[in-house]
Amino acid sequence: MLKIGVIGCGAIGKEHIRRLMHLIPNAEVVACTDYFIDAAKETAAKYGIPNVYQTGEELIAASEVEAIVITSSDASHAAYVLEGVKAGKQVFCEKPLAQTAADCEAIMEEEVKQGRKLVQVGFMRRYDPGYVEIKKVIDSGELGEPLMIHACHRNVSQGEGFQTEMGITNVAIHELDICRWLLGDEYKNAQVLKVKQSARSTKGYDNPQIVLLETENGSRIDVELQVSDAYGYDIQCQVVCEKGTLNLPDPSSIIKRSNATCSTTLMTDWADRFIEAYDIELADWVTKVEQGEPAGPSSWDGYAACVAADSLNRSRGTNEFLKVEMIEKPELYK
Amino acid sequence: MLKIGVIGCGAIGKEHIRRLMHLIPNAEVVACTDYFIDAAKETAAKYGIPNVYQTGEELIAASEVEAIVITSSDASHAAYVLEGVKAGKQVFCEKPLAQTAADCEAIMEEEVKQGRKLVQVGFMRRYDPGYVEIKKVIDSGELGEPLMIHACHRNVSQGEGFQTEMGITNVAIHELDICRWLLGDEYKNAQVLKVKQSARSTKGYDNPQIVLLETENGSRIDVELQVSDAYGYDIQCQVVCEKGTLNLPDPSSIIKRSNATCSTTLMTDWADRFIEAYDIELADWVTKVEQGEPAGPSSWDGYAACVAADSLNRSRGTNEFLKVEMIEKPELYK
């Protein structure tokens, strides 16, 4: 039974607490905290969590807390992760791991110093059955080497305060991780392209954008990015290999024939799309941590996505590919 | 160059004349006639047909006419076919070949007497690329023996004067032929089932109906029959074999994603659905006749469909399977 403390009791925090308490038999949430302490108290009451702490630091230090889940605001992630790692505790951190490459590097240094992996980043798509099936076929070699990925990320809306750069750091970040993972490769060059803007997008940020990536092995990735105003929440991914292609399927939906039309319903809410992946992700983290070490996306993966996102955002308007400059990969993550 | 006379210049007659004149290089329409002689004259003027005859009999007898296409009213088919066969001329007759089994038998007797096949019946589905592909896979043995067929015939409307029995003799008749052909088998038992009626069907005839057939080899066929008021013109056919199934595809149509829906457009007009099959059918008839003998559905096939239709119509309301009683198959058709 893994005893977990949760930092951040907002929407995703509460979702993860529910998962840990109700769906994952070998996990138990023993402590929580939130910037708004009343949110933490309410959540604790609702789920029967015994300890509420005033700060993340206190929670990290608490002796009954064996592992930490970080679902606080993006800007606060890196410091909590670092603190957790320093305390020698396993940390599951929602994406992004940090907002700068330097912060990611600091986390990795600490892990390297301790000689073990203590961090998993919340790139849940790696647990989605569709992506997992694609990865399995790629790795089987049945279709030869992967050469290209064509991806689309189409969403219906974003919250207040959304900005162009967040299209990369908060939305396309999932493609930045999953494409590296599918290809087993690192990024070399990155570019964001300006596209004719949708007249429906009137909120002051670029929409759509196109993301182009080149990997060390020369594979190419294109990602169409509609952060809002799309016809639905639709995630498309096609991997082109030497001998064939693999497509992520649409979520299952009944087929209707009426009015001379054959149709299926598409999703509109991102939360519905990867709900199963979230469940599997947390269960896997708990189990692997109990066995010694997490097996999911590491702080290196969080770093790689962060560096690529940074290159992409810097490339905007330059009309050229920018190098994705990464430090040498520490042995720990190989 | 096959010199053809056409009896019947209505809609389907004109369509076939257009095909023979414009699409089929080795055919020429040299004569036509119609119950309404002005229709024949107009058609002759439009397509440059040199001879117009007052009656089908005159056309059949005309020395310049080598082969005959019959597209006159259903009730008149059998007599024209018999006359054409007696004249030793090749005859292409739109379905149905005749309205009674006895009339079909008379035609076959005449062919047998002459010792050669002189009749092709207009079951155009045998030339549809989808059905042809299904037939090829069945005959390859790749999937083992065929065991069952599930079929649907859904249509949007019928002309004035339509009656319940015509659901079998004019609509399901296509399934009666194509299923025999796909299975390479004859019918043994037949039954029409009453179904809850659509409130949209208020024109005095049964709709929908369900057709059940059993073949000599024990294969089973079920056909859902919506003669009118369906959501589109939709023809479905699934053959279930020992090792797998084969489905007729929907006609190709662009895929639209909008309003949280993924959709394609279905057809509503039957004439669009099998247009390619009609073209191939007539071209094949002309070519095979020029080579000596037609290779398409014979008068035996017209007879088999007629007998099955008759059994089905007699079974209505009896709540049991009726025998499909056929004469022994003449050597000529084996």
Added chain:
Amino acid sequence: MLKIGVIGCGAIGKEHIRRLMHLIPNAEVVACTDYFIDAAKETAAKYGIPNVYQTGEELIAASEVEAIVITSSDASHAAYVLEGVKAGKQVFCEKPLAQTAADCEAIMEEEVKQGRKLVQVGFMRRYDPGYVEIKKVIDSGELGEPLMIHACHRNVSQGEGFQTEMGITNVAIHELDICRWLLGDEYKNAQVLKVKQSARSTKGYDNPQIVLLETENGSRIDVELQVSDAYGYDIQCQVVCEKGTLNLPDPSSIIKRSNATCSTTLMTDWADRFIEAYDIELADWVTKVEQGEPAGPSSWDGYAACVAADSLNRSRGTNEFLKVEMIEKPELYK
């Protein structure tokens, strides 16, 4: 927290215990038993179940047991259910509820006497997202009245001792329940048809078979039943309404293009197909029971499926529809 005793610790029993213990927060398994008492002891040890009883009767009588899950052998269901109901406890019973209509009637009589529903039958398909979506569209009236259902149940293998009749009572039983539920209707007539047998089926039982049903409202249902030797585990269901049709989708699977072929993978194991439905089913039962009364398939539903299955099995070889004779529906189940 619902305190549950489980009778039967075989494969499905253990699966349900796992669900109740790990996935369903408001349930707790407090007792178990099995015909093989060692199986019960092992399961208790594995899941930390405090009490093991020698017999189902003892478990039912135990004061700490508030509700009972029955996953013992088919033949033992009815007696345990009746005992549970007499004890005034809520019972979840895997299908079938009983092996005779008389046994089902005895259970209903006891419920009626007590004036409340105490039984839910394990027809998990009613919780499958695909069937649920179909039901929702039917009930919305958007497509008018349902008129027909075309269904297929294709399976790859059956256990030792399988017999022809079990094709109905153990396999098609799911269609018998789900079709009634989708249509909101009862069966009037039933018939099993002999079909050409698959050469792959050499184990002494009929395969395939075709099930035909007519409802009180005149709707028609056809079910193709391949209990074994099919190309995969494939469940198909199409509801034909006045204005359109609804199809159960295939489970989601990646799309591969290679070797001039576009393909997806189909399932072969039934346990994978409805795993989500089982989870939702038991969670719903626990929640509704805690709120007062189960909302899933009742003992009336178990009875209706049992009577229809019986008519079907009696009809085999008669070549006619048999009446499905049911008692008048008690007020309790309306």
Added chain:
Amino acid sequence: MLKIGVIGCGAIGKEHIRRLMHLIPNAEVVACTDYFIDAAKETAAKYGIPNVYQTGEELIAASEVEAIVITSSDASHAAYVLEGVKAGKQVFCEKPLAQTAADCEAIMEEEVKQGRKLVQVGFMRRYDPGYVEIKKVIDSGELGEPLMIHACHRNVSQGEGFQTEMGITNVAIHELDICRWLLGDEYKNAQVLKVKQSARSTKGYDNPQIVLLETENGSRIDVELQVSDAYGYDIQCQVVCEKGTLNLPDPSSIIKRSNATCSTTLMTDWADRFIEAYDIELADWVTKVEQGEPAGPSSWDGYAACVAADSLNRSRGTNEFLKVEMIEKPELYK
């Protein structure tokens, strides 16, 4: 009846002669020629073409020739087209119109001088029912403005002597035309990207490549180009509009379920894919020319594709977008 002379009696030339003679009622081939005069003579004999000329120039000048079809080698197109236009005759020229922008400009100048359109270029995709349906929906405005196109051109092999640049000028040229047409827009920037090469491609030319285009209105196009060694001949096109997307469908093919797999067959031969489009294209050209002026792709369209192809080929290896520099569009083509 349009009297046509055909220059070039190779594979595509013979195909077009067959179409003009057999499928298109209002056309007649009255003359032909070929660089290998025996090929011309054979073709004339086969199709009953009365006149064979030693040279294209003689054929163009022949008084019985009203219109010209050019299906000779690519390098010879421009001169014949110019000659035909100077002779005041209608010209249908297979793609490419010319090999340099200057040659295209000379042709346009001559047309402008004569004040009428005399040229149609063989971009047959504009007549493919799928593309036509997409164009119709775009132009209807139902989905708002088009913003992006994602396209794939995958082929299985190329003839001897194929070179990297021909991937653009002979293969992607179809996408260069169809995307302009779908969007109703001109190209502004163009770039070819190097991609990880397929180990199956060992014939000395780049494969795959990625084509990127930006239009005057800011729309973006990406085309994956596999000129050979792909799993089949597969043409994909998705237009992304403000309110939804439109996809070209796969050609219709039967659906097979066997061995736990659901599959359809993909094409391998390009000639099968657009056979219907070729038929419609030539029929439309003949009809429109008889009515006064061709309505299909003009010499401006041939020029635009040529200029874009040139920019793409010059961009190879530069890692940047090159301007697509076009002359001002003459009034005649607006």
